[in-house]
Amino acid sequence: MTLADPMKNSLLRTSVIGSYPFPSWLYHAVNNLKEFGADDIAEMKDDATTCAIQDQLRAGLDVITDGEQTRLDFNLSFYGHLNGISMEPESPRKFGPPAHDQRGKHEIIDELSAPNGLGTVEEFRRLKRLAPEGQALKMSVPGPFTMSGRLIPSERYPDRFAITEALLPIISNELESLVAEGCEEICVDEPSMSCYGYKEDPNRFVDIFNKTVEAVYGKTRLCTHLCFGNFKGHAVGYRSYKPLFPSFLDLRVDEMHLEMANREYAELEIISEIPEKIDVAIGIIDVKSYFIEPLDLLEDKIKECLKFVDANRLVLTPDCGLSQTARWAAKKKLINMCQAARNVRDYL
Numbered sequence: 001m002t003l004a005d006p007m008k009n010s011l012l013r014t015s016v017i018g019s020y021p022f023p024s025w026l027y028h029a030v031n032n033l034k035e036f037g038a039d040d041i042a043e044m045k046d047d048a049t050t051c052a053i054q055d056q057l058r059a060g061l062d063v064i065t066d067g068e069q070t071r072l073d074f075n076l077s078f079y080g081h082l083n084g085i086s087m088e089p090e091s092p093r094k095f096g097p098p099a100h101d102q103r104g105k106h107e108i109i110d111e112l113s114a115p116n117g118l119g120t121v122e123e124f125r126r127l128k129r130l131a132p133e134g135q136a137l138k139m140s141v142p143g144p145f146t147m148s149g150r151l152i153p154s155e156r157y158p159d160r161f162a163i164t165e166a167l168l169p170i171i172s173n174e175l176e177s178l179v180a181e182g183c184e185e186i187c188v189d190e191p192s193m194s195c196y197g198y199k200e201d202p203n204r205f206v207d208i209f210n211k212t213v214e215a216v217y218g219k220t221r222l223c224t225h226l227c228f229g230n231f232k233g234h235a236v237g238y239r240s241y242k243p244l245f246p247s248f249l250d251l252r253v254d255e256m257h258l259e260m261a262n263r264e265y266a267e268l269e270i271i272s273e274i275p276e277k278i279d280v281a282i283g284i285i286d287v288k289s290y291f292i293e294p295l296d297l298l299e300d301k302i303k304e305c306l307k308f309v310d311a312n313r314l315v316l317t318p319d320c321g322l323s324q325t326a327r328w329a330a331k332k333k334l335i336n337m338c339q340a341a342r343n344v345r346d347y348l
Contacts, residue, residue: 018140019321020067059334195237283319298340
């Protein structure tokens, strides 16, 4: 590929999925936005993104994101950029144990479109402006099947796959816009595919994914994130990767990320099938737990992964985005993950 090499740390590269915890003050600000002017909000976005960047740099990550600090439902959620939907004003269930049904769904009232894009170009420009020059940067974009999950089928789009097909060109255009802006690494998040892989045709998922990335494949480093859900620390899918393989080896990506730490490294041997075609990113930090993984444990797990994949094909990450983990814990977990990677590199 004719672009700067984001794999310059080619042995045991450390990365993140996308999201990072908000600073505590941002939660308060989001709930009181009417108190702020446009310039205040612009400053808030820069400040929150700077916090995420600096935390990641201090941890020693090779690849960082903007922490998705500005993807707030009030104006920068992906659904907020879509035409043709009626935004649900509030959660359908407000009390009781947290679960995915509290996220709610939006009604489709017209043809789906996003004439002004989904906002990721603005986010990437901010990240480039605030991050150190030469730092490897990554943006995350939800895939169309995952994004379809919060939209209610309609007469125009009678089922989830019809909604997915309508969203596919919107996501594809967003990826093209990011590449045109110079984004050298993009993660297309499709956790819903791994959640539904046990009961849907995985080859159909592969076809959807490959159509989504067709225009940018080979023009940027493409990653995909496959997990089993993480709303307020809870999974939602049948937690096995076996139904996805070998079909998912045909995904047109450079890096495939798998959640492992939260699953006690179940099915770890499956990663031996992947590196012949794709780099493997393994989640070695459990974002659903407040157990701070010690260095010796992480080093042992990295070495265990190396039994199945060479160090130059292995990327180390948290299991999922860190937005559902308290910031104090996310800091400690990332610091230990990066230090463990350095220790094993020295060992190698």
